[in-house]
Amino acid sequence: MAKRIGIFVCHCGINIAGVVDVERVAKEMASYPGVAFSTTYQYMCSEPGQNLIRQKIEEENLDAVVIAACSPSMHEETFRNVCGEYFNPHMCEMANIREQCSWVHDSEEATEKAFKVLKATVEKLRGNEDLEPIFVPVEKRCLVIGGGIAGIQAALDIADAGHEVILVEKEPSIGGRMAQLSETFPTLDCSQCILTPKMVAVARHPNIKLMAYSEVIDISGYVGNFNVKILKKPRYVDEDKCTVCGDCEDVCPAIVPNEFDMSKKARKAIYIPFPQAVPSTYTIDREACLGLAPLACAQCKEACEADAINYDMQPEIVEEKVGAIIVATGYDLYDKERLVEYGYGEDDDIITSLEFERMLSASGPTGGKIIKPSTGEEPKKVVFIQCAGSRDRKHMPYCSSICCMYTAKHAMLYKHAVHDGEAYIFYIDIRATGKDYEEFIARVMEEERINYIRGKVAKIYREGDKIVVWGVDTLTGKKVEIKADMVVLAMAVIGREETRDIAKLLKVAVGEGNFLKESHPKLKPVEALSRGIYFAGCAQGPKDIPATVAQASAAASKVLAMFSRDKLEKDPMVAVVDEEHCSGCGICISVCPYGAMQRQPNGKAKCIEALCEGCGTCAAACPSNNIEMKNYSDSQIKRMVEVVI
Amino acid sequence: MSFEPKIVAFLCNWCAYAGADMAGTSRLKYPGNMIAIRVMCSGRVDPEFILEAFEKGADGVFIGGCHPGDCHYVSGNYRTRRRVEMMKRLLEEMGINPRRLRLEWVSATEGQKFARVVKEFVEEIRQLGPSPIKKEEAI
Numbered sequence: 001m002a003k004r005i006g007i008f009v010c011h012c013g014i015n016i017a018g019v020v021d022v023e024r025v026a027k028e029m030a031s032y033p034g035v036a037f038s039t040t041y042q043y044m045c046s047e048p049g050q051n052l053i054r055q056k057i058e059e060e061n062l063d064a065v066v067i068a069a070c071s072p073s074m075h076e077e078t079f080r081n082v083c084g085e086y087f088n089p090h091m092c093e094m095a096n097i098r099e100q101c102s103w104v105h106d107s108e109e110a111t112e113k114a115f116k117v118l119k120a121t122v123e124k125l126r127g128n129e130d131l132e133p134i135f136v137p138v139e140k141r142c143l144v145i146g147g148g149i150a151g152i153q154a155a156l157d158i159a160d161a162g163h164e165v166i167l168v169e170k171e172p173s174i175g176g177r178m179a180q181l182s183e184t185f186p187t188l189d190c191s192q193c194i195l196t197p198k199m200v201a202v203a204r205h206p207n208i209k210l211m212a213y214s215e216v217i218d219i220s221g222y223v224g225n226f227n228v229k230i231l232k233k234p235r236y237v238d239e240d241k242c243t244v245c246g247d248c249e250d251v252c253p254a255i256v257p258n259e260f261d262m263s264k265k266a267r268k269a270i271y272i273p274f275p276q277a278v279p280s281t282y283t284i285d286r287e288a289c290l291g292l293a294p295l296a297c298a299q300c301k302e303a304c305e306a307d308a309i310n311y312d313m314q315p316e317i318v319e320e321k322v323g324a325i326i327v328a329t330g331y332d333l334y335d336k337e338r339l340v341e342y343g344y345g346e347d348d349d350i351i352t353s354l355e356f357e358r359m360l361s362a363s364g365p366t367g368g369k370i371i372k373p374s375t376g377e378e379p380k381k382v383v384f385i386q387c388a389g390s391r392d393r394k395h396m397p398y399c400s401s402i403c404c405m406y407t408a409k410h411a412m413l414y415k416h417a418v419h420d421g422e423a424y425i426f427y428i429d430i431r432a433t434g435k436d437y438e439e440f441i442a443r444v445m446e447e448e449r450i451n452y453i454r455g456k457v458a459k460i461y462r463e464g465d466k467i468v469v470w471g472v473d474t475l476t477g478k479k480v481e482i483k484a485d486m487v488v489l490a491m492a493v494i495g496r497e498e499t500r501d502i503a504k505l506l507k508v509a510v511g512e513g514n515f516l517k518e519s520h521p522k523l524k525p526v527e528a529l530s531r532g533i534y535f536a537g538c539a540q541g542p543k544d545i546p547a548t549v550a551q552a553s554a555a556a557s558k559v560l561a562m563f564s565r566d567k568l569e570k571d572p573m574v575a576v577v578d579e580e581h582c583s584g585c586g587i588c589i590s591v592c593p594y595g596a597m598q599r600q601p602n603g604k605a606k607c608i609e610a611l612c613e614g615c616g617t618c619a620a621a622c623p624s625n626n627i628e629m630k631n632y633s634d635s636q637i638k639r640m641v642e643v644v645i
Numbered sequence: 646m647s648f649e650p651k652i653v654a655f656l657c658n659w660c661a662y663a664g665a666d667m668a669g670t671s672r673l674k675y676p677g678n679m680i681a682i683r684v685m686c687s688g689r690v691d692p693e694f695i696l697e698a699f700e701k702g703a704d705g706v707f708i709g710g711c712h713p714g715d716c717h718y719v720s721g722n723y724r725t726r727r728r729v730e731m732m733k734r735l736l737e738e739m740g741i742n743p744r745r746l747r748l749e750w751v752s753a754t755e756g757q758k759f760a761r762v763v764k765e766f767v768e769e770i771r772q773l774g775p776s777p778i779k780k781e782e783a784i
Contacts, residue, residue, distance in 0.1 A: 071662075071666045071669075072683070073663065073666060096666075096681075098669065099665070099666040099668075099669030099670060100665050100666065100668075100669055100681055101669075101677075103669035103670070103672055104668060104669050104672070104673060104674055104675055104677075104760070105674070105675075105676075105677040106674075106677075109676075109677035110677065112677065113677045113680060116680050117680060117681075120680070120682060507719070509714075509719055511714070529717070529718075529719060573685070591688075591720075591724060593718050593719035593720045593721070594718075594719075613718060614685055615685050615686035615688055615689060615717075615718035615721050616684065616685055616686055616688065616689030617686060617688035617689065617718065617720075617721045617724050619689065619691065620688060620689055620690060620691040620692075620724070620728070621724065625691075625693075629685075629689065632684065632685065632689065634691060634693070634694075637682065637684070637691075637694055638693075638694065638697050640682050641653055641682065641694060641697050641698050641701060641703075642697075642701050644653055644680035644682065645651050645653060645698065645701045645702050645703050
């Protein structure tokens with residue numbers, strides 16, 4: 001309890017003193033209950049100002065201090081550091097008499113308000129107690145969810161720094177979307193060629209525990225101390241024994257579409273999604289297999305000389321303890337069937353950008369040959385439509401950020417393959433903001449003779465063997481009708497549906513388009529609101545490969561900064577439950593956004609200090625007033641209310 | 646002497662309080678009738694605080710929080726919204742005009758909005774006149 005409070009009123013030059021009668025405020029507040037000393041100074045934040053505070057704390061034997069000056073967001077830390085040399089820093093409070101007083105009111109009004117604000121601050125301070133920082137230990141291991149380029153980069157960075165990483169990928173192989181791409185803009189280097197060395201590095205890294213074909217099913221705990229449950233799905237093939245000879249695949253009679261090829265190519269029930277898959281092993285798709293229990297065919301096992309196939313493999317739940325989590329769950333395309341106006345789902349010759357991407361890939365369903373899917377012929381006229389589902393209030397209102405660039409690339413690669421072909425691109429605007437992007441677009445426009453049409457397509461329909469595209473050229477104001485062989489839709493990028501499940505486990509917010517909500521859009525773009533959780537790649541918002549890699553390294557650096565310490569300090573302004581009087585109703589447990597309120601075996605609630613962020617929603621909700629916020633107690637706030645009226 | 650409303654404001658640290666600071670930085674004048682109490686989250690505002698304020702003689706109570714979806718503490722402002730709705734009904738039954746309780750979403754960048762809503766609220770309370778429940782009458 002503060003017994004001898006010192007008040008230091010800052011002039012802030014004329015910022016405060018020019019409006020508020022600071023001398024009168026200081027003089028009259030000196031006789032306020034609990035106040036032992038009061039003075040003013042020109043600039044309290046200056047070195048002489050800080051020294052004045054030091055000198056008076058010693059001379060006047062002060063045990064608490066109010067600084068009446070600017071907003072606490074400006075200098076609370078400054079003054080708490082000064083006071084911390086003599087007593088607990090939480091015994092220093094600021095009264096905001098600048099931003100919310102001298103700068104917005106006239107003289108007399110401002111002086112009266114300054115009195116009230118100061119009195120309220122003194123009242124709060126009188127109820128403050130010494131608070132010690134809460135320290136929590138750090139488990140220096142990181143969980144990375146998602147094995148696309150974002151997860152791969154983050155995992156490699158952290159592992160290279162000497163910390164253990166658990167990389168979880170739900171598909172049989174890591175690589176993600178980038179592994180599916182043909183060539184990458186604006187340099188046109190082969191996507192797999194630049195990605196696969198990183199995939200191999202992950203597999204070989206002694207600090208990375210790769211768990212492919214696995215899913216995170218439960219997360220509990222808090223920053224520095226998360227407990228994670230991971231479901232390891234059975235591959236029915238021993239990763240260590242499989243030599244990827246392919247004998248099993250040759251004999252497997254069950255044929256299904258390959259998801260990796262956007263279902264435009266077949267695979268067997270025992271399969272490897274693509275030749276460079278990591279881990280390099282076959283997997284039996286239980287759904288597609290003719291039957292594992294009871295065994296229906298077993299031809300693969302007979303063919304396997306390495307004896308790698310084990311039909312008795314069971315799902316396994318692995319528990320891991322980690323200190324930080326990076327979510328890199330990537331993106332999906334907006335559901336094509338929802339674009340009724342573009343007729344998807346009804347026509348083979350209207351395809352999505354990712355399907356076209358697979359078509360362009362040398363390892364894709366057509367071996368890199370561009371064909372009209374319905375006939376297998378070379379398409380002579382192709383229409384590319386940008387913003388299919390993006391920048392559209394009926395669908396996704398945001399810009400998907402990458403479509404302008406990859407559509408230009410698509411059109412260019414098409415022209416390189418079909419020299420006498422005609423390519424049309426419908427666009428709203430061209431957004432090419434990355435390094436060398438504008439130059440790439442200019443090159444496509446000028447050298448490749450591609451017809452850019454500014455406008456939206458209203459309707460697409462089939463007429464004989466052609467697809468008719470109806471649109472408007474908004475630059476000429478004329479209607480456009482193109483009879484095309486094939487249409488490629490640059491679909492909106494959305495966060496994966498699974499991101500929502502992960503977000504629920506982590507208690508982090510998800511916004512429009514399934515994108516994870518960062519702590520601050522500008523200053524904390526890779527951090528979740530809950531500490532110890534970070535984002536990388538398209539799970540946070542649409543972005544291209546360079547931005548994804550940069551964000552992944554940023555997330556990794558945040559994790560490494562955390563791992564550089566043995567203990568974490570957190571704000572001690574947390575909730576405290578009066579256990580004796582808690583009725584165990586559980587309302588606080590239901591309102592806490594962080595899961596910090598937990599029920600104990602005796603039925604009563606308890607605040608896990610390491611999880612509590614100090615918002616006070618529980619304290620307001622407790623029907624019997626048995627929860628107090630440290631240094632923001634009900635009695636403190638009520639006293640403040642009383643003196644400001 | 647003309648009636649000068651007394652208003653207590655609870656402003657959340659991350660949005661509304663920062664918005665009020667922004668109004669100051671932008672030197673936007675507004676009446677000094679309202680005194681702010683900084684709370685970490687608008688969700689900290691116990692309905693009791695509102696009753697306490699009216700009981701102690703406040704003519705109006707203002708609560709400022711983050712916009713829906715922007716709460717620093719994920720969902721505190723949604724709790725506030727429900728509590729304020731409940732309190733408005735309760736106040737009406739107590740004979741206090743529910744307009745004396747006002748909830749506004751003010752982001753850290755909305756200094757202009759903060760100054761505007763304070764002006765509006767002070768004017769509204771001025772027109773409503775002194776609160777029917779003053780401390781003196783309660784005793």
